[in-house]
Amino acid sequence: MATITVRDLDEATRSKLRIRAARNGRSMEAEVRDILETAVTAEPTHRFGLGSRIHALFAEIGGADDLVIEPRVIHRDPPFADEEEEFRSQAAS
Numbered sequence: 269m270a271t272i273t274v275r276d277l278d279e280a281t282r283s284k285l286r287i288r289a290a291r292n293g294r295s296m297e298a299e300v301r302d303i304l305e306t307a308v309t310a311e312p313t314h315r316f317g318l319g320s321r322i323h324a325l326f327a328e329i330g331g332a333d334d335l336v337i338e339p340r341v342i343h344r345d346p347p348f349a350d351e352e353e354e355f356r357s358q359a360a361s
Contacts, residue, residue, distance in 0.1 A: 274300075 282296075289299035316324070 285299060286296055289296045292299060292302075294302070
């Protein structure tokens, strides 16, 4: 078995832990062991990314399967378009 040491534990926390251990009929060490075991086993066995969790939250109201995204239309020439065209014509010659 491994041993851990907890430093700088607030006195109020230690006192509450002592009371909790007494209430449960355990030593403080046994109480801490139970708290740690419970905390670790309560973690989900698999984790999902943020996108999956957001998808699950909104799955009931429907997805965006019917969403139509119109193609982008550029209404202006990109910056430096003239210079790029001139550069390409010089490079080709």
